[in-house]
Amino acid sequence: MKNKIAIYPGTFDPITLGHIDIVERSIKIFDKIIVVIGINSHKQCLFNEAERLDMTKHSLNHIDNIEVIINEGLTVDIAEKHNASTIIRGLRAISDFDYEFQIALTNRKIRYNIDTIFMLPDEKYTYLSSTIVREIAMFNENINSFVNDYVSTKLKEKFNMKI
Ligand code: ADP
Numbered sequence: 001m002k003n004k005i006a007i008y009p010g011t012f013d014p015i016t017l018g019h020i021d022i023v024e025r026s027i028k029i030f031d032k033i034i035v036v037i038g039i040n041s042h043k044q045c046l047f048n049e050a051e052r053l054d055m056t057k058h059s060l061n062h063i064d065n066i067e068v069i070i071n072e073g074l075t076v077d078i079a080e081k082h083n084a085s086t087i088i089r090g091l092r093a094i095s096d097f098d099y100e101f102q103i104a105l106t107n108r109k110i111r112y113n114i115d116t117i118f119m120l121p122d123e124k125y126t127y128l129s130s131t132i133v134r135e136i137a138m139f140n141e142n143i144n145s146f147v148n149d150y151v152s153t154k155l156k157e158k159f160n161m162k163i
Pocket of ligand 1: 010129
């Protein structure tokens with residue numbers, strides 16, 4: 001039987017419970033998911049690639065058949081290189097739609113054989129983003145309901161938090 005492989009690209013700065021929820025749902029559909037940590041020249045990240053790789057691996061190590069890698073090129077090239085014909089993206093609200101629609105159609109324009117599917121997280125994560133988590137952590141507020149313990153510790157270390 002053909003292996004169904006998908007990639008889940010993102011910045012993961014840091015990985016949140018919303019991202020984890022998407023991977024947990026997606027692995028029920030695919031045989032293997034490759035989480036691809038992007039190097040985005042337009043985004044100023046709080047965590048460097050090695051830190052994001054480490055936190056993402058830790059956060060997903062309870063799920064089988066997941067690989068986490070750093071992106072060294074175009075998303076569609078990474079997909080092709082790993083024999084993945086599907087790109088997974090999460091959709092939280094209608095506000096995500098314009099941007100996601102544009103990227104998905106652009107990717108399909110350059111690689112017609114690679115499709116994007118959108119996964120909806122549990123409603124309780126629909127408001128959650130890495131940006132919100134970084135901002136809350138920066139102001140020393142409790143982030144335990146947004147990220148797992150490992151990521152929470154890393155955020156506290158970053159901001160020298162005492163909570
Ligand atoms: P990017 O910079 O590529 O948007 P992110 O790490 O912010 O990277 O997000 C990666 C993917 O995960 C995107 O498809 C995004 O919509 C989705 N995502 C982010 N946060 C959540 C969440 N709370 N619930 C579901 N999907 C999410």
